[in-house]
Amino acid sequence: MSATDSSATIPAPAPNDANRRGPLAEVFFSLLRSGTFLTGLAIVMFWVACALFGEHFAPYDPLADDIINALAPPSAEHWFGTDQIGRDVFSRVIVGSRDILTVAPLATLLATIAGTALGLFTGYFRGIVDDIISRILEAFMAIPVVIVALLAIVALGTSKTTVIVVIGLSFAPIIARTVRAAVLAERQLDYVAAAQLRHESALHTMFVEILPNVIPPILVETTVRLGYAIFAVATLSFMGFGIQPPSPDWGLSISSNYGMIGGGFWWTVLFDAIAIASLVIGVNLAADGVHGAFND
Amino acid sequence: MVFLGGQVLPGNVGRAILGPFADQRAVDALNHSLGVDRPLLTQYGSWIWNFVQGDMGTSYIFRSPVAPFVIDALGNSMKLAAVAFVLVVPIGIFGGVIAALNLNRPLDRIISLGGLSVTVLPEFVTGIILILIFGVWLRWLPISAAWPRDAGFFTQLYYLILPSLPLFLVLFGYIARMARSGMIEALDSDYTRTAVLKGLPWRTVIWRHVLRNALLPTITVIATQTGYLIGGLVVIETLFRYQGIGSLIFTAARGKDFPVLEAGILTIGIVYAVATLAADFLYSVLNPRIRLGTDQ
Numbered sequence: 001m002s003a004t005d006s007s008a009t010i011p012a013p014a015p016n017d018a019n020r021r022g023p024l025a026e027v028f029f030s031l032l033r034s035g036t037f038l039t040g041l042a043i044v045m046f047w048v049a050c051a052l053f054g055e056h057f058a059p060y061d062p063l064a065d066d067i068i069n070a071l072a073p074p075s076a077e078h079w080f081g082t083d084q085i086g087r088d089v090f091s092r093v094i095v096g097s098r099d100i101l102t103v104a105p106l107a108t109l110l111a112t113i114a115g116t117a118l119g120l121f122t123g124y125f126r127g128i129v130d131d132i133i134s135r136i137l138e139a140f141m142a143i144p145v146v147i148v149a150l151l152a153i154v155a156l157g158t159s160k161t162t163v164i165v166v167i168g169l170s171f172a173p174i175i176a177r178t179v180r181a182a183v184l185a186e187r188q189l190d191y192v193a194a195a196q197l198r199h200e201s202a203l204h205t206m207f208v209e210i211l212p213n214v215i216p217p218i219l220v221e222t223t224v225r226l227g228y229a230i231f232a233v234a235t236l237s238f239m240g241f242g243i244q245p246p247s248p249d250w251g252l253s254i255s256s257n258y259g260m261i262g263g264g265f266w267w268t269v270l271f272d273a274i275a276i277a278s279l280v281i282g283v284n285l286a287a288d289g290v291h292g293a294f295n296d
Numbered sequence: 297m298v299f300l301g302g303q304v305l306p307g308n309v310g311r312a313i314l315g316p317f318a319d320q321r322a323v324d325a326l327n328h329s330l331g332v333d334r335p336l337l338t339q340y341g342s343w344i345w346n347f348v349q350g351d352m353g354t355s356y357i358f359r360s361p362v363a364p365f366v367i368d369a370l371g372n373s374m375k376l377a378a379v380a381f382v383l384v385v386p387i388g389i390f391g392g393v394i395a396a397l398n399l400n401r402p403l404d405r406i407i408s409l410g411g412l413s414v415t416v417l418p419e420f421v422t423g424i425i426l427i428l429i430f431g432v433w434l435r436w437l438p439i440s441a442a443w444p445r446d447a448g449f450f451t452q453l454y455y456l457i458l459p460s461l462p463l464f465l466v467l468f469g470y471i472a473r474m475a476r477s478g479m480i481e482a483l484d485s486d487y488t489r490t491a492v493l494k495g496l497p498w499r500t501v502i503w504r505h506v507l508r509n510a511l512l513p514t515i516t517v518i519a520t521q522t523g524y525l526i527g528g529l530v531v532i533e534t535l536f537r538y539q540g541i542g543s544l545i546f547t548a549a550r551g552k553d554f555p556v557l558e559a560g561i562l563t564i565g566i567v568y569a570v571a572t573l574a575a576d577f578l579y580s581v582l583n584p585r586i587r588l589g590t591d592q
Binding site: 144145146147150151153154227231234235238239240241251254258261264266269270273274276277280281284288 | 412413416417418419420421422424425427428431432433524526527530531534535545546549550552557561564
């Protein structure tokens with residue numbers, strides 16, 4: 001989704017514009033030929049459509065309870081059955097895509113912006129700045145995201161913003177590492193030396209000269225991170241540290257219903273689990289396609 | 297760092313335990329008896345000193361020493377992690393090797409795509425689906441990991457199979473992928489060609505020349521997955537109601553029981569450091585090229 005947007009806008013300020021449009025168009029066309037990418041994109045687009053327009057074609061209000069028909073198994077009336085207070089599971093699964101598809105992309109965006117800036121700075125200045133920042137980032141990467149999130153959310157309280165910030169900042173070092181590696185290779189090239197000889201400021205050299213040339217690895221890393229962000233958001237919601245009730249979010253629904261799984265009420269969790277699984281696999285297929293398109 | 301995260305951010309501990317309606321004098325008295333009204337540095341000094349001596353402090357909620365909780369939980373988690381590792385390491389390596397030997401044939405596609413798909417799924421999603429299949433529909437395995445008191449080794453093992461499977465699935469993809477790419481690289485190398493041209497039997501080439509070189513990076517990956525595994529344990533232990541270090545931290549985080557939270561996370565940090573060190577050691581044992589202090 002955002003992949004095509006940014007690749008369309010980025011080349012404009014690049015000085016070697018004429019040379020860049022060719023390869024980017026080629027990447028675009030090889031994406032269109034990639035079955036993996038198109039399958040992934042189709043799955044993701046399906047859930048995006050559900051998130052945007054789900055309310056209009058969901059048969060019931062996802063939040064409306066109906067105690068008399070609680071825990072009804074799947075039937076013609078309720079395709080996916082009803083949950084413990086009689087809410088229609090089918091409607092909840094459709095509308096449940098909304099929160100995760102807001103939080104995860106925003107977290108990824110934050111991680112990409114912060115990570116790119118950090119990667120540009122450390123890769124461009126190297127030396128002591130690089131050493132200090134890189135050590136700190138490595139220390140952060142050693143702690144599992146779930147643990148960081150747990151601590152931060154205990155300290156700051158649960159809200160969508162906290163989840164976005166926690167996941168965004170936990171992923172930023174990983175993106176920074178990728179960007180840094182790409183920048184280290186770029187800054188050896190003549191155009192960087194030329195910019196420095198023209199007395200361009202460091203900021204100008206980093207963001208106007210180098211950045212457009214390291215877009216491909218950033219795009220690949222961002223699509224991969226989006227998959228992990230969905231993983232993380234779903235997990236945090238399941239743990240009760242993410243999206244809060246009464247949202248029909250998938251992870252949250254599983255967390256409030258899995259206690260009854262021993263009673264055989266499989267429909268209250270199975271469809272949410274499949275929904276998460278399909279979205280995560282869709283994003284990863286698309287990411288795999290993007291990776292392939294840039295590396296062929 | 298863990299200490300700061302736990303102490304500085306959460307605000308008033310006494311207030312958190314007694315709730316918003318408690319008398320301010322009661323809150324002050326509780327804070328004093330817990331020692332949380334002392335200056336931060338004093339608290340930090342005594343905390344580290346006591347931890348080193350094996351005293352991890354007193355739980356705010358249970359009002360009893362933390363150490364037995366943490367040690368019990370760590371033991372339980374290690375059992376679970378051990379089951380997952382014993383299953384996944386040989387099977388993952390075997391899968392990767394088979395995939396590489398059948399490069400680009402259907403078997404390779406199935407292993408690679410299957411491995412990729414299960415790796416990207418959140419543990420609680422695969423966990424729920426596995427519980428439904430093996431616990432609810434087939435009734436082969438118990439859906440909770442809490443075995444009866446005084447259960448023998450095999451009973452415990454029986455209860456641990458289902459919880460270890462989601463961890464198995466996530467790790468399988470990583471290990472198989474690393475083993476596969478290591479194998480491909482080694483199969484493509486000059487020494488393999490030399491060995492084949494020397495007329496050595498194919499089996500000998502694979503065992504003596506290819507595998508030894510191919511599996512080195514895999515070992516590093518297995519070690520780096522310890523960090524992931526700890527994050528995964530938090531989720532899995534919550535899902536299966538297993539009394540491990542993950543669920544201990546989770547409960548402590550929910551109940552704002554900071555001594556337990558801090559001790560748990562510090563313990564995890566130590567385990568992580570030890571695992572990384574052990575991996576480095578194993579790597580140098582298996583790879584004579586970087587063995588230190590020889591031929592100098």
